[in-house]
Amino acid sequence: MAPSDIRVRFAPSPTGFLHIGGVRTALYNWIFARQRGGTMILRIEDTDLTRSTDEAIGWILDGLTWLGLDWDEGPYRQTERFDLYNEHIDRLLAQNKAYRCYCTPGELEVSRKEAMLKGTAAKYSGKCRNLKDGERNGEHTIRFKAPQEGQIFVDDMIRGMVMFDEDQMDDLIIRRSDGSPTYNLTVVVDDADMGITHVIRGEDHLSNTPRQIQLYQALEYDVPRFGHMSLILGPDREKLSKRHGAAAVDEFRSMGYLPEALINYLVRLGWSHEDQEIFSVEEVLKLWSLDDQGKSPSVFDHDKLQWLNGQWMKIVPPEQIARRLLPFLEKEGLITMSPEPGWLTKVVLTLRERAVTLVEMAHRAGFYFKELDYEPESAEKFLTPEINHLMGKAGALISTVEPFDHETLHSEIRGWLEEEGRKLKDLAQPLRIALTYRKDSPGLFEVMEVLGRETTLERIEKAREWIRNRV
């Protein structure tokens, strides 16, 4: 695709983990840019010196990388751009579009509460708006002198035309008393300076938009197009947060979710394409459009994510799942060094039908890597003296099966059991307990093949010994 003039950005503030809502914002911007050959910019909004941390920047970068959401410019950091903001603030001051405000936080707090109580808009009184130069001195903030006369129209790409009355607009603080610039000023300056053409962000920013438009106008910059996407809600229908359990990408990652599934899930919130549920990134790039994006908020449904993840466990090539499984096997204490990749792939192949996450897969894979204790009730129920003899004969047969693969094992054992007048059902559970230590596992013969002849026979013998020792 030919490069276009489209420039979008993801602008998180590094005050914590990369939130799932943030991921969705990043994702939409990324798709938008990639679909049109535009430029994706990453900008760290760290002007709040007290809450921003370098650690959080690391989390954001890691999260985006894990998801495969790359960027073309940045990461820029707003703390490195204070000169630029100050120039703009000074310009507004010089043009009498901003003023010094000497009100203290305490005073402001009081009048805000009064306004709330009275039921009017909680906006600044304008007390310092018309102070003459030198009338007061000392610690102060800078406020933007918000126009009060007309209306602001936001032609939102998702919501359509939204109107705000300017008499609702507050004189917002654009420079703190410590000299640092605030959000509404820095976004505008940066988006203008970086040539951002489309601002796609959460609906929680919609009410900020008219203030920002006033700033664009005061600064005589072109206003970009806006698109405000509906929010993701928790089960209680409030904005999704840590309160609701997992809300950070990192948590989903460590719970064993695949980025493919997470992206698939997120993109289906507020958007659909016919009756399709599974979308690869490639398909999304082909099919998704902001125009089709729904306006109503969506509740985060963990069950559906889980189902999707189960689907993706089977779609992602097993060699890749094997590779991604490694850290989880390590965490389970099952490996210290990487197993042979081909073998591990076969392990994955037996497990992927029944593991919804990598964590679950690693957990279920335990018996492939080491000896475990039998599930007490299962051993009690199935490893009985009556079955001992049959298990012994099975062992004898297994020791001669050639080639040692699941098809051959299956047909030979089945054939033999028929001759014995027995059914596979009679032997399956005891053998399963012997080989996997539990009552639910991948197919018996697949397990044997992956375990290998030697281990299979060892475990059968061990089970028979256990039977002899019971009572």
Added chain:
RNA sequence: GGCCCCAUCGUCUAACGGUUAGGACGCCAGCCUCUCACGUUGGUAGUCCGGGUUCGAAUCCCGGUGGGGUCACCA
């Protein structure tokens, strides 16, 4: 409370103003089967309410109600 946004099964979502209101997750049941899963078949369940416009409204308009967001020297 002011301002703004939103409104189809429990949840995610389809439905040029004309459909028995479709699909998916979940849940329930059957089938498949060496277990558990996977898969498959069927079932459960929805247009927030009230007015209007129209031959005809989930769909358009208005009003309620409900939910959400936002009102910081946070972003």
